[in-house]
Amino acid sequence: MVVAMSAAGEWLDPQLAPVLVCVIALAVMGTTVLFVAGLVAYTRRRTLRYLLITVVLGLLVVRSVTGFGTVLGLVPMTVHHLVEHGFDFLIAVLILYAVYRSGSASDAPAAEFDD
Numbered sequence: 001m002v003v004a005m006s007a008a009g010e011w012l013d014p015q016l017a018p019v020l021v022c023v024i025a026l027a028v029m030g031t032t033v034l035f036v037a038g039l040v041a042y043t044r045r046r047t048l049r050y051l052l053i054t055v056v057l058g059l060l061v062v063r064s065v066t067g068f069g070t071v072l073g074l075v076p077m078t079v080h081h082l083v084e085h086g087f088d089f090l091i092a093v094l095i096l097y098a099v100y101r102s103g104s105a106s107d108a109p110a111a112e113f114d115d
Helices: 002-011 017-045 048-071 077-102 108-114
Strands: none
């Protein structure tokens, strides 16, 4: 915990450092479990929709690990912002693309997308 407080400098209140580390550790564990579940679902279905969801879940894992590395002083704040905000955009694009490709239940392309 001392590493997190000394490396973070002014942006991290020493009293909140343990809470932040716990929250980010839970985020890493949670997103990793979700990623593995997405990976299993993709291997069963093998559709573009499941692949996109799995990629998005993988990006969430990387975001969480980057945040954890930042708190521990391993990832510079500039890299943190580039990775996290860049991935925010990429995640939004991938989700919107998956939704766009899904269409409605009556659309023919939706049936092709899931098969």
